[in-house]
Amino acid sequence: MAKTKIPNPDELGKIDYTPPKKHWMDIPVEIKPDMYCHGAKAKSLKVVDFPNARDWTPAEADWKLPEDWKKIVLEGISERLKKYRTFHVFMDICVRCGACADKCHFFLGSGDPKNMPVLRAELLRSVYRKYFTTGGKIFGKTAGARELTLDVLKEWWYYFYQCTECRRCSLFCPYGIDQAEITIIGRELMNLLGLNIEWIAGPTANCYMKGNHLGLEPHTIKSTIDFFVNDIEDITGVKVEPTFNRKGAEILFITPSGDLFADPGIYTAMGYLMLFHELGLDYTWSTYASEGGNFGFFTSNEMAKRLHSKIYAEAKRLGVKWILGGECGHMWRVWHQYHNTWFGPMDFLEEPVSPITGTKFANAKSTKVVHLVEFTADLIKHGKLKLDPSRNDNLVVTFHDSCNTSRGMGFFEEPRYVIKNVCNHFHEMPDDTIRERTFCCGSGSGLNASENMELRMRGGFPRANAVKFVHEKHGVNMLANICAIDRAALPPLMDYWVPGVRVTGTHELVANALVMKGEKERTVNLRNEPLPEKGGDSDV
Amino acid sequence: MGLGLSLTAVIALILLVFAGVKGANLHLLFGAVIPYAAFIIFTIGVIYRVVKWGRSPVPFRIPTTGGQENSFPWIKQNKFDNPSTTSGVIVRMLLEVFAFRSLFRLTKSELKDGKLVHGSDKWLWLAGLAFHWCFLIILIRHLRFFTQNVPFVIQLFEALDAFFQVGVPLLYLTDIFLVGAVTYLFLRRVVFPQVKYISLAADYFPLLLILSIAVTGILMRYFIRVDIVGVKQLTMGLVTFSPVASESIGVIFYIHVFLVSVLFAYFPFSKLMHMGGVLLSPTRNLANNNRMVRHINPWDYPVHVHTYEEYENDFREKMKKAGIPVEKE
Ligand code: SF4
Ligand code: SF4
Numbered sequence: 051m052a053k054t055k056i057p058n059p060d061e062l063g064k065i066d067y068t069p070p071k072k073h074w075m076d077i078p079v080e081i082k083p084d085m086y087c088h089g090a091k092a093k094s095l096k097v098v099d100f101p102n103a104r105d106w107t108p109a110e111a112d113w114k115l116p117e118d119w120k121k122i123v124l125e126g127i128s129e130r131l132k133k134y135r136t137f138h139v140f141m142d143i144c145v146r147c148g149a150c151a152d153k154c155h156f157f158l159g160s161g162d163p164k165n166m167p168v169l170r171a172e173l174l175r176s177v178y179r180k181y182f183t184t185g186g187k188i189f190g191k192t193a194g195a196r197e198l199t200l201d202v203l204k205e206w207w208y209y210f211y212q213c214t215e216c217r218r219c220s221l222f223c224p225y226g227i228d229q230a231e232i233t234i235i236g237r238e239l240m241n242l243l244g245l246n247i248e249w250i251a252g253p254t255a256n257c258y259m260k261g262n263h264l265g266l267e268p269h270t271i272k273s274t275i276d277f278f279v280n281d282i283e284d285i286t287g288v289k290v291e292p293t294f295n296r297k298g299a300e301i302l303f304i305t306p307s308g309d310l311f312a313d314p315g316i317y318t319a320m321g322y323l324m325l326f327h328e329l330g331l332d333y334t335w336s337t338y339a340s341e342g343g344n345f346g347f348f349t350s351n352e353m354a355k356r357l358h359s360k361i362y363a364e365a366k367r368l369g370v371k372w373i374l375g376g377e378c379g380h381m382w383r384v385w386h387q388y389h390n391t392w393f394g395p396m397d398f399l400e401e402p403v404s405p406i407t408g409t410k411f412a413n414a415k416s417t418k419v420v421h422l423v424e425f426t427a428d429l430i431k432h433g434k435l436k437l438d439p440s441r442n443d444n445l446v447v448t449f450h451d452s453c454n455t456s457r458g459m460g461f462f463e464e465p466r467y468v469i470k471n472v473c474n475h476f477h478e479m480p481d482d483t484i485r486e487r488t489f490c491c492g493s494g495s496g497l498n499a500s501e502n503m504e505l506r507m508r509g510g511f512p513r514a515n516a517v518k519f520v521h522e523k524h525g526v527n528m529l530a531n532i533c534a535i536d537r538a539a540l541p542p543l544m545d546y547w548v549p550g551v552r553v554t555g556t557h558e559l560v561a562n563a564l565v566m567k568g569e570k571e572r573t574v575n576l577r578n579e580p581l582p583e584k585g586g587d588s589d590v
Numbered sequence: 591m592g593l594g595l596s597l598t599a600v601i602a603l604i605l606l607v608f609a610g611v612k613g614a615n616l617h618l619l620f621g622a623v624i625p626y627a628a629f630i631i632f633t634i635g636v637i638y639r640v641v642k643w644g645r646s647p648v649p650f651r652i653p654t655t656g657g658q659e660n661s662f663p664w665i666k667q668n669k670f671d672n673p674s675t676t677s678g679v680i681v682r683m684l685l686e687v688f689a690f691r692s693l694f695r696l697t698k699s700e701l702k703d704g705k706l707v708h709g710s711d712k713w714l715w716l717a718g719l720a721f722h723w724c725f726l727i728i729l730i731r732h733l734r735f736f737t738q739n740v741p742f743v744i745q746l747f748e749a750l751d752a753f754f755q756v757g758v759p760l761l762y763l764t765d766i767f768l769v770g771a772v773t774y775l776f777l778r779r780v781v782f783p784q785v786k787y788i789s790l791a792a793d794y795f796p797l798l799l800i801l802s803i804a805v806t807g808i809l810m811r812y813f814i815r816v817d818i819v820g821v822k823q824l825t826m827g828l829v830t831f832s833p834v835a836s837e838s839i840g841v842i843f844y845i846h847v848f849l850v851s852v853l854f855a856y857f858p859f860s861k862l863m864h865m866g867g868v869l870l871s872p873t874r875n876l877a878n879n880n881r882m883v884r885h886i887n888p889w890d891y892p893v894h895v896h897t898y899e900e901y902e903n904d905f906r907e908k909m910k911k912a913g914i915p916v917e918k919e
Binding site: 060063064065067068069074099131132133134135136137138139140142143144145146147148149151152153158163166168169172184185189192193194217220221222223224225226227228231258259260261267268269272273294295296297337338351352355356359360363364367386387388389390391392394395409412413414415416417419424427428431456457458459460461462463464467480482483485486487511512515516518519 | 639651790878
């Protein structure tokens with residue numbers, strides 16, 4: 051964060067929402083520094099056999115496109131109109147009512163009219179009109195139609211990588227027009243020309259070959275987790291014993307690799323390890339299917355399927371009964387809304403049952419994948435965990451709903467139930483900024499790079515603004531979430547807009563409160579900070 | 591952009607009828623031929639568009655969820671904003687179509703002293719709802735022109751609509767609300783900078799057209815007398831395929847009918863198709879039950895993957911060294 055030279059918060063917070071005088075079609079795209087990510091490298095695209103793999107620079111005029119790029123794009127559109135009713139209908143029925151306009155965090159944080167979801171869609175829709183509708187062919191610009199030119203293509207690239215596919219616009223649209231879906235298809239079209247960003251293409255290539263976005267090799271995964279094991283022993287006196295690629299385990303556990311890498315995600319991973327140990331769960335990690343997240347999903351639907359097929363291949367190979375998934379946002383959108391279609395029927399697995407409480411996860415009976423937070427909520431409900439929430443008494447917590455689990459699943463009460471059972475001080479952000487109306491962290495859908503920091507701070511402005519509200523009103527100092535990208539993206543956002551608020555995964559909170567069998571008297575939390583004094587500031 | 595053009599187009603259309611009926615005496619053309627043609631274009635066009643959408647499959651079940659999912663029995667599900675059953679979906683769609691559920695959520699975000707403030711904003715919802723409902727009721731009321739004995743239901747609608755029993759002829763509430771709502775919808779496109787910025791000719795034109803239809807209708811009912819017997823003769827003639835276009839009806843009637851015909855003929859080519867589209871929108875009309883029931887993608891195909899075997903070949907020695915089990919020693 052510190053490396054960037056973006057304006058200070060006071061400056062950045064002065065946002066003008068008045069649209070320019072000129073018609074948007076007459077304003078050529080300007081690729082602004084700090085607002086975009088590096089172009090995908092040749093080597094990353096080659097790993098997954100993507101077309102037009104070459105090194106290129108978005109800021110340069112020559113994007114090194116194939117001769118017939120226009121034909122490729124138009125054929126790509128035509129093919130997708132026939133394949134996706136969403137795309138076809140969404141291209142036709144927008145009435146430009148503007149209900150979605152100020153729902154997008156990127157618009158609210160930048161004031162750029164092309165970040166209004168309706169205009170983001172029009173960027174592509176205008177080309178659709180020109181080549182696929184009679185009115186557009188005859189009336190041209192009057193009908194909102196325009197030619198596909200290099201400038202238009204660049205504009206698509208710039209703005210489709212300024213959409214985090216959060217679906218907030220879709221919630222308010224009277225016809226459910228989902229700009230996330232249009233962005234997904236727009237990015238697919240970009241990828242026909244090798245126009246990905248490296249922050250997505252690199253992790254995708256890593257994940258394809260090595261099993262996870264970070265490119266951790268099997269022995270590194272093991273040694274990383276061994277570190278956690280040592281830390282846990284230091285803190286609790288309990289030695290947890292995870293296993294890897296173990297055949298015959300009852301449960302395969304998969305989480306985003308981000309949890310293995312950086313602070314504060316690693317504390318969440320330690321939380322998983324402690325919880326599973328305490329339960330005596332018969333589970334295994336996999337080094338082959340070592341990624342729950344899916345940057346392929348930010349590339350093309352086909353690439354998403356290619357990455358996640360590992361999960362079921364591995365479940366089959368190891369002979370597990372069912373799959374447990376860690377805390378992550380987009381991972382759960384894909385697991386929940388796409389897996390069953392891509393990989394079903396999962397008849398080699400069994401209907402998941404909690405070995406501790408006997409609860410049947412009826413809502414996951416077909417895919418056999420259970421969300422860890424569901425699993426934990428059920429444990430708490432049945433009184434199976436010994437918890438001491440006072441260990442989290444130094445924290446005043448609020449919860450950030452991830453876009454994907456909110457508007458692609460509806461996962462609201464489960465995490466709240468868990469958090470309220472492990473923390474004594476919890477306050478909600480304002481109603482219009484949580485649950486289904488939640489605001490994005492500003493860095494989702496593969497945009498959590500470092501070279502686009504201004505974009506991220508702008509996009510995260512509405513979220514940060516709501517945190518600031520509870521920070522000032524209730525003294526909130528901890529932002530809990532259930533998403534690995536949040537854990538990576540929110541800390542710099544908080545440092546920028548709301549200094550004094552830190553970020554945590556939900557299972558870090560659980561593990562701090564969890565009283566383990568045979569543990570020593572704990573003096574520090576997972577971050578090695580002293581625990582709050584007993585009976586101390588309990589009425590914050 | 592497009593406002594001037596739309597206005598010109600509507601005025602030109604009105605002048606056209608004037609010239610056609612007053613100047614060239616083309617009563618039958620404007621009273622029967624064009625309405626028939628418009629009706630045919632409307633019917634075929636709408637069917638064509640809906641069938642075309644319907645032929646694009648729905649590869650994934652991706653509803654936008656607007657409330658708590660179906661979870662444990664002890665967690666209350668929001669059954670209509672996040673339905674997991676077909677009946678839930680039906681309610682969600684009914685709420686969407688008849689009460690504009692999504693628009694009802696509308697908020698307005700404003701920046702005040704560096705702080706974003708979100709407040710509820712129901713105006714678009716209210717105007718949209720008033721407009722669509724009034725339009726529908728007025729359409730139903732008009733069926734009286736196409737039936738010999740006015741059916742009871744229509745009489746009931748009329749009675750309710752003229753509830754306050756003021757004016758001669760009785761004043762219809764829907765007439766007032768419709769004009770008010772359309773005017774609001776039009777004004778917001780001219781006044782609100784963001785909405786203005788995104789508006790196209792295709793947005794102004796139908797609003798102005800509908801406003802003109804309403805105004806000519808109201809003029810005819812309350813101010814400019816037309817030969818009502820002639821009108822009924824013509825409309826009944828239309829349904830029995832023996833139209834007689836009387837010259838005594840008055841040109842205002844022909845203008846009204848012509849604008850309605852234009853609206854009908856324009857409908858299938860325009861954004862007005864949102865009426866059909868909302869029913870087909872996959873983010874609204876599917877149940878959020880993916881982990882319970884499998885959704886089939888008709889064009890699913892096998893993809894290239896990096897198999898476990900390939901992976902182990904890449905890392906076997908490292909795995910063995912780290913004590914991770916392997917398939918081939
Ligand atoms: S809310 Fe829907 S219909 Fe209205 S402008 Fe946005 S996308 Fe178009
Ligand atoms: S999906 Fe989210 S980021 Fe994309 S346009 Fe809609 S509101 Fe903006």
